[in-house]
Every structure is written in structure tokens, then in C-alpha cells.
Amino acid sequence: MSHLLIVDDEQDMVDLVTMYMENAGYTVSSALNGDEAEEKLKESHPDLIILDLMMPGRDGFAICESIRSYSDVPIIFLTARGEEWDKVRAFSIGGDDYIVKPFSPGEMTARIQAVLRRFGRVDEKRETIRYQTLSIDVHSRAVRVDGAAIQLTMKEFDLLVLLAKKRGRIFSREELLETVWGTEYSGGTRTVDTHIKTLRMKLKNEGASIETVWGIGYKFVDGAV
Amino acid sequence: MSHLLIVDDEQDMVDLVTMYMENAGYTVSSALNGDEAEEKLKESHPDLIILDLMMPGRDGFAICESIRSYSDVPIIFLTARGEEWDKVRAFSIGGDDYIVKPFSPGEMTARIQAVLRRFGRVDEKRETIRYQTLSIDVHSRAVRVDGAAIQLTMKEFDLLVLLAKKRGRIFSREELLETVWGTEYSGGTRTVDTHIKTLRMKLKNEGASIETVWGIGYKFVDGAV
DNA sequence: AATGGGTGTGAAATAAGTGTGAAAAATTTT
DNA sequence: AAAATTTTTCACACTTATTTCACACCCATT
Known part of the structure; x- marks a missing residue:
């Protein structure tokens, strides 16, 4: 790197x-x-x-x-x-x-x-996250579901990558805000909910991969178990 | 730790x-x-x-x-x-x-x-509590009995983890409330009973692992002894 | 077996958290 | 400057969780 x-x-x-x-x-x-x-x-x-x-x-x-x-x-x-x-x-x-x-x-x-x-100085090794029909090219920020390209906004993408990189791990809304938004964010935590909503919608059938952990936060389903 | x-x-x-x-x-x-x-x-x-x-x-x-x-x-x-x-x-x-x-x-x-x-100072090792056919993944908050996933609520889960971590130790209702609910809780102690009830039910055959200590409180059976 | 407090349980009442659509605000693009 | 897009806020409906309550039942001690 x-x-x-x-x-x-x-x-x-x-x-x-x-x-x-x-x-x-x-x-x-x-x-x-x-x-x-x-x-x-x-x-x-x-x-x-x-x-x-x-x-x-x-x-x-x-x-x-x-x-x-x-x-x-x-x-x-x-x-x-x-x-x-x-x-x-x-x-x-x-x-x-x-x-x-x-x-x-x-x-x-x-x-x-x-x-x-x-500057042509980046090692072009592509980091791709895959889960079922979902694929995320972390560097080009391209997301596909069932082969079809999905258009995500910056926050949506960052949120998805964070969750999908650590499948099974539960993130509180505060953690998500801190990691994706940065420390200076000062708004309410329900903003996360809204982004999760749009993510789920845009991800279509894979939207169910993002699960709500009641009273705690969200997680990306852990395929293994 | x-x-x-x-x-x-x-x-x-x-x-x-x-x-x-x-x-x-x-x-x-x-x-x-x-x-x-x-x-x-x-x-x-x-x-x-x-x-x-x-x-x-x-x-x-x-x-x-x-x-x-x-x-x-x-x-x-x-x-x-x-x-x-x-x-x-x-x-x-x-x-x-x-x-x-x-x-x-x-x-x-x-x-x-x-x-x-x-600070990168936490070992991300998965902490799993096991007892007979019961397994509890503390971090992903996933519980299984006989291989089947069990869906627990927050209080139920916290209660179970506390009891199962310290097998054999008897907890009074007050202790349980203080530890799981926190100091600001102000309701009655019978609430604990209700959660124990649902826990036992959800844990099916392992429900018997949570024992009533008459006049004192509850404990998770100690496998040894 | 009688007593008196402790516990199990089901149902009902409260409380809390989440999903959602729409509007407002902020930001970026045209 | 206007338009389009993204992000945030908000309120309401809805779901889920938690607590309360009443009554039956149980246990230890007389």
C-alpha cells in the first residue's frame, strides 16, 4: 500500500x-x-x-x-x-x-x-467484497447486485463497505456515525436509519443482508455462523 | 482481556x-x-x-x-x-x-x-460461552441451542450472558437488575422473573440450566461439582 | 396439614425502538 | 442563479420489548 x-x-x-x-x-x-x-x-x-x-x-x-x-x-x-x-x-x-x-x-x-x-502510483490490486449476488469494488466504488450496477451516494457506500467488511459484527448508530461521518458530526442518530433505508431499497433482494439488531444497531448478516 | x-x-x-x-x-x-x-x-x-x-x-x-x-x-x-x-x-x-x-x-x-x-488495543477474538448444546457468541449476540439459532431480546441476552459467564454463582434479583438494567432502574424486582420465564422458554431443553434458588435468586447450573 | 411468603405464568398495559414517506436543509452540478 | 442531488430532520405508524398485575402454585417452617 x-x-x-x-x-x-x-x-x-x-x-x-x-x-x-x-x-x-x-x-x-x-x-x-x-x-x-x-x-x-x-x-x-x-x-x-x-x-x-x-x-x-x-x-x-x-x-x-x-x-x-x-x-x-x-x-x-x-x-x-x-x-x-x-x-x-x-x-x-x-x-x-x-x-x-x-x-x-x-x-x-x-x-x-x-x-x-x-499519478499512476496506485497499486491496482482491486479489493472486492462479495456476498451472494452482491459485489462491491472498494476502489472504484462500484456496486453490483445480480450483475446490475447500483448507484450509491458516498455515505451509503461507506456505510455498506463498513458493514459488509465486518460481517456479523454489530455496529451501534454511534459507531457508524463516528467511522463513516467522522468525529465532528453533530446531528441525530436517526440519520443512520434513513441511509440504511435507502441502502436496503437500492440493494433490492440483497437489502435483507443488512439486519437490524433491536435496541443496539445494525449488522451485515454473517453467512457462516 | x-x-x-x-x-x-x-x-x-x-x-x-x-x-x-x-x-x-x-x-x-x-x-x-x-x-x-x-x-x-x-x-x-x-x-x-x-x-x-x-x-x-x-x-x-x-x-x-x-x-x-x-x-x-x-x-x-x-x-x-x-x-x-x-x-x-x-x-x-x-x-x-x-x-x-x-x-x-x-x-x-x-x-x-x-x-x-x-486505539487498536482490543483483541477481536470471538468470545463464546458454551454449555452442553447451548452456545453464546457474546459479540455478535447470537445464541444457539442444539444448533438452532434462538432470537433473544436485549435484556434476555444480557441476563443470560451474566448468568452463564459465572456458572454456579447465585445472583439476587437486585444484583441482576443493577448489573443488566443499571442503577437508574426503578421498577419492581418481579420483572426479572418474567425475563427468566421467557429465557427458559426460548432456551428449550437448556432452559433448565437456569435454576431458581429459593428465597435468594437465580443461578446458571455449574456443570462441574 | 396449615401457614405465609416466594415463585411461575399468562395476559394486559406501557414503553421503547424502528420503518417510512415527505419536507427541509445543505451541497454539488449545471 | 437555478437545478439537481445528497443529506438531514421530522412526525406518524407500526413493531417489538419491557413492565405490571393477578392468581395459582410451591416451598420451608411450624
Whole structure:
């Protein structure tokens, strides 16, 4: 799998992103400032850098420019919602994409994969989850039931993958929200119900694979037992 | 199984949580104040700390900050309902989750497991209780008798697991209520009888494994002896 | 065998959790 | 700016779970 370098001055954010990305199957290095980042870049040769824009000392732009003088490793900027910043400049100095905080784990992996694919640096081994007539291509995010392609939204897909990857395991609504939506989500838990509803509907005959565990949450049926 | 450290200035609360968590299969150390907590932390190396926020002397925040200067053991705060407190500060100084008093044992174990999982410190081994033709998968909450799946409700399941985990031990109705229902339960004790009744019925031939101890309570028969 | 509290049981009353459709809000695309 | 899509909220119906209750029955002790 690919290796990432996270650069952010807030330890908490580094920890969060690290957790997210390790769960997504990446290996991760991190740095708290520009100098440290360039050092780590030389020693760990990451396939991609996630670079916070707003940092004391050298900011994301300055670090990016410096790196671009000797490396063309893909760079994704991290920026806070509402933060004023120069998107044009970001791309003109060699940024490849950007992610707005707060973000969900799924969003981040999606963007990372998109950039890596563009750079042809992703190992194309396809991870496919199968259950009866249901097949889920985790990387291309394509879902089929009975051979027919099903169109899922991002949340629906992430939810399905999480449940289907751990068949038989029961997830509470809180767990699902935390994993799929991310920690900053603050709405009600019934949102999960609605997504489960649409999922079941879209999955047609395989919709029954997602079972309700009364009083606890949901699970994907465990074929074995 | 994992080891916990409970820190609370009230001996009663320490005892209660200790009982809950030991029933849930954890081993537990405890401390009544910050100094004692850090001492116990060094000698018992817990996998997770449950830390009361409101304490005389150093409060939960101060203790957490101090611990974070040299350890990243997961910390869950305990806070009383209605108590004014700074949630943002709790997370910014390194807290991982919080639980509001009063809570049920199930709620606490759920949060502990969620945090431990996030830290990748939980062994996902399947815990299965077996007795004759009865098998209980504790995590997927699946119960079988004679190979056939049995559908239990939440209370029934929790009750069965508690009894079956400690075969031979006699539980009074009060104990069962306190452990399965939690402290906030305020109804009569005959409710237990009703659940025992449905359990026995659903467990069919294994229903006899739950015995009445006249004048005291119930127990799961002890195969040995 | 008589007594008095403890327990089993079925049915009824309450309470709690979930499914669903539709509307509102947020977001993205055109 | 408008349109389309996705996500979230909400209320109501519906299902399931939990608790209560009354009465028969059981057990241990006189």
C-alpha cells in the first residue's frame, strides 16, 4: 500500500488523520512543521503528502514551493472551512488537490486515491467484497447486485463497505456515525436509519443482508455462523 | 482481556464501576485521587483510564494533562448529568471520550470497546460461552441451542450472558437488575422473573440450566461439582 | 396439614425502538 | 442563479420489548 506524510502543526489533527488513514490501510509518517516535513520526505519517500495550509512559521504554501524545487510528489492541501485562501495559487505552485476541514475519512481516502491514480502510483490490486449476488469494488466504488450496477451516494457506500467488511459484527448508530461521518458530526442518530433505508431499497433482494439488531444497531448478516 | 484504571474520589462510585467492569470481563485497578492514579498507572499499565472530572484537589482535567505529558493511554472522562463542563477542553487536552452519570453498564462497556478499538488495543477474538448444546457468541449476540439459532431480546441476552459467564454463582434479583438494567432502574424486582420465564422458554431443553434458588435468586447450573 | 411468603405464568398495559414517506436543509452540478 | 442531488430532520405508524398485575402454585417452617 501507499505511504503518506501528514504535515500539520496540531498534534490532534495529525493523530486524527493518522488514525483515519491507518484504518484505510495506508502507512503514515507525520511532521509538525515545514523543516520536519522536508526531513521526513527525504527519509520516508511518501507517495503523497497531506499538507495543512495554516501553520505558524512556514505555511503550507511556502513548504509546497520549497518541496517543488526538488520533488514532484503529489501534495493535497488541508484547509479549514471558511478560511480565506488562494485556491489559484495553491494549484499554480504545484498543489494537486485540497480537502476542507472538517472532512470524513471516506472523503479523504477518495481524494487520495484520485490523486494517486492520476499519478499512476496506485497499486491496482482491486479489493472486492462479495456476498451472494452482491459485489462491491472498494476502489472504484462500484456496486453490483445480480450483475446490475447500483448507484450509491458516498455515505451509503461507506456505510455498506463498513458493514459488509465486518460481517456479523454489530455496529451501534454511534459507531457508524463516528467511522463513516467522522468525529465532528453533530446531528441525530436517526440519520443512520434513513441511509440504511435507502441502502436496503437500492440493494433490492440483497437489502435483507443488512439486519437490524433491536435496541443496539445494525449488522451485515454473517453467512457462516 | 483488557485492564482498566478507575479514578474517582467517591468510594461508592469506584465500587460500582469496578463491579460493572469485572462483570464485563475486565480486570480493574482503582484510585481515589490524582496522585494515587498516576502511581497505579505506572504499576498496573492499564489499557484505558476512566477518570472522574469533578474531584477535590486535582480535578480530572489536571490529572489528564499531567498523564498526557508522558503517556498516551486512552482516557474516558466521567461527568455528572447537568454538571457544567468544557467538552472542547476535554478533547483538546487529550481525552478520548466521556460518559455521563448515571450510566448503564452496557453503555460503559460499549464506549470502552469503541475507544479500545480505535486505539487498536482490543483483541477481536470471538468470545463464546458454551454449555452442553447451548452456545453464546457474546459479540455478535447470537445464541444457539442444539444448533438452532434462538432470537433473544436485549435484556434476555444480557441476563443470560451474566448468568452463564459465572456458572454456579447465585445472583439476587437486585444484583441482576443493577448489573443488566443499571442503577437508574426503578421498577419492581418481579420483572426479572418474567425475563427468566421467557429465557427458559426460548432456551428449550437448556432452559433448565437456569435454576431458581429459593428465597435468594437465580443461578446458571455449574456443570462441574 | 396449615401457614405465609416466594415463585411461575399468562395476559394486559406501557414503553421503547424502528420503518417510512415527505419536507427541509445543505451541497454539488449545471 | 437555478437545478439537481445528497443529506438531514421530522412526525406518524407500526413493531417489538419491557413492565405490571393477578392468581395459582410451591416451598420451608411450624
